[in-house]
Amino acid sequence: MIDFIRGQVAYHSLDAVIVEASGVGYRIFCPHPFYWKEGEMAQVFTHQVVREDSQNLYGFANTDERDLFRLLLEVSGIGPKVALAAIGAGSPRELVEAVQREDLRFLTKLPGVGKKTAQRLILELKDKLEKAGWTSLIRGAKDVVDTPGYTAQASQEAIDALMALGYNESEAQAAVHQAGEAFGEENPSVDEWIRKALQVSMKAK
Structure with missing residues (x-):
């Protein structure tokens, strides 16, 4: 392998x-x-x-995406092409949360996933995600942005913006968290947050 x-x-x-x-x-x-x-x-x-x-x-780009891809392959009826398309359609967090919420509407929007396949995803993945630690990982990712001085919604918008620029989810979360610490008790706009996060990430490279 x-x-x-x-x-x-x-x-x-x-x-x-x-x-x-x-x-x-x-x-x-x-x-x-x-x-x-x-x-x-x-x-x-x-x-x-x-x-x-x-x-x-x-x-x-990271082991989280690969590990989730491997779990998707364990679902009956899911092959590599569908699993890859599912990973590409959203972040691992979004996919895991959709399974946890049993959100058929979200899951059936994934390429190659119909209602029956979405139901199998929920049935076969929910417990596996819990046992693999994905549930606690997702909760931890949410806690990263819940820091005094700024709102979770604004920080999530900044994370989404960085991901749209090509950063993977873990890189975007880390940069936004560091930018939030730099702002302290200030309440920056999303644009200010994005600029600061980009500066932080460039210094780290």
Whole structure:
């Protein structure tokens, strides 16, 4: 099993990123291929699916996305393409919360997921997510933004904005949290928060 690949991004396709490592170009199917820039060094966390007629690599920016992808594959009727599309349609937090709420409306909007598949997702995933620690992880992510001096709603908007700019969820949460600590007791606007979070993240790189 290939756990991750570290190398230089050679180029993209619409559904994959090609990473060169030790002279070999690996085509890795991703929910967000353009997260990685051409020419940069990247580490892609991977899951390998071996079948009689194919050997495919599926890649993710972080282990949370990959772990959730693996759990989705355990649901009957969910294959790699549908699982990858589900990961790409929203953040892991949104998907986990939808399963916890038994939100069929949200789940049936995912590519390739009808009502019956959505019901199986809830039935087969709810307990597994709890046992895997996802429920406490999601609660912890919410607590990150509940700091005196600013509102959870504004901080979540800032997180969403950073994710739209290409940050993964954990990076966006960390940057927004650090920006909130810098503001102290001030009550900044969302725009101010985004600017500060971008400054924090750039200094960290």
